[in-house]
Amino acid sequence: MCLNGWGGKLHEALLPYLSEAAPDILCLQEVVHSPACDQDWLTYRDGAHVLPQRADFFRDVCDALPEHAAFFFPAAQGVLWQGDTPVPSRWGLATFVHRSLPVIGQTQGFVHKHYSPDGYGDHPRSRSAHGVRVFDHSASRAVSVTHMHGLRDLRGKMDTPERAEQARKLIGLSQSVSEPGDTRVICGDFNVEPGSETLSLLAEAGFTELVTRFGFAGTRSTHYPKPGRFADYMLISDPAAVQSFDVVSDPEVSDHCPLVLRL
Secondary structure (H helix, E strand, C coil), rough: EEEEEHHCCCCCHHHHHHHHHHCCEEEEEEECCCCCCCCEEEEEEEECEEEEEEEEHHHHHHHHHEEEEEEEEEEEEEEEEECCEEEEEEEEEEEEEEECCEEEEEEEEEEECCEEECCCCCCCCCCCEEEEEEEECCCCEEEEEEEEECCCCCCCCCCCCCEEEEEEEEHHHHHHHHCCCCEEEEEEEECCCCCCCCHHHHHCCCCEEEEEHHCCCCEEECCCCCCCCCCCEEEEECCHHHCCEEEECCCCCEEECCCEEEE
16 A cells, blocks of 8 residues: 555544554555654644644554554654644655565665755755665565655646656665565555556556556545645556556545555
8 A cells, every 4th residue: 555644634534544554564655753742733834835644644544554564764853833833753655564565685775865864854854765675475475665755846747857766766765665576556645646656667667657547537535625636646567467557545534535446
């Protein structure tokens, strides 16, 4: 499963959904981790953009998935707010792997900029990616899964040199955690349209994109009011390995829809 969790804003629906679905591997973006805070909620402020955030969304999901190994990778440490009090908070992505799957390889790196320790920074902000390689004993094969949260450009989702470069870095990270013969998956909130250079570069690298291949009209829930219904993608190196693929619109657990792939 791949999902932009929206900082846990819809946690009352999201956490039971994750607990019941219990995906073998969960790739989660927009994860908040405030380890020194004992509050349930904080507020993100970026000009006119104000959004409630779970103070420790990472811990929330760890509690919902107690049988999973959890990995958190911050892109930046900035400030969230408890009223008028600033609270240091880390923001990034996380990967959860069920303990029945042995993790036999990992990689982590930045696909745009570097770790920002003194604030979230100017847009487009730092972006990281994480990959795991697991062994599926039931199918006698290794599977690598690599995900990122693609950079947000205030001008829109057009192709830019920075987006092309992050796609190349993402492909490189997937290669570094994989071996010949692996089934390889790349996914995430890429913040691009279906006809983007990002997806073209991934296609040239041998990946098949599943959201449009399966005919889905978008990956955004009704909580996202803007035009442009695509943001999230799931790609695979071997389409024959796909048992099923779905963009889950019900229940609504974020302003993004979960992408669920069964191999």
